[in-house]
Amino acid sequence: MDWKITLLTALCAFIGSVGQLEFKRGANNLQFNVKLLLTNHHLIIGIAIYLVSTAFCIYALSKGQLSILYPIIATSYIWTSIFAKIFLNEPVSTTNWIGVFFVLLGVTLIATRPGG
DSSP states (O other): OOHHHHHHHHHHHHHHHHHHHHHHHHHTTOOOOHHHHHTOHHHHHHHHHHHHHHHHHHHHHHHSOHHHHHHHHTHHHHHHHHHHHHHSOOOOOHHHHHHHHHHHHHHHHHHTSTTO
8 A cells, every 4th residue: 555645544643633632622611502612712623623634534545445544543542642641731541551552553563464
């Protein structure tokens, strides 16, 4: 498979994780009032970022194999853990980091498999 498509898919995961960060920031100020929802800039930014990520993902999937590319999206768990720690000061346990390691290992095995 073309490495550019694999890289684009990884970029989708990264961008999607930035969207998750914005969703969390927006959720911290969430009120179920139409005016407040429409002015919650973190939610709006999160949606816009997700749209970009989705567009890139659809393009990548049109050029590559779903069984290889979609697991690469799982790297979003890694990015989200890192962003939560850095930008939200959330505690990330050793167990979480072990899980992140196994996600990374699994994605690497799938993405670099022979014939992949």
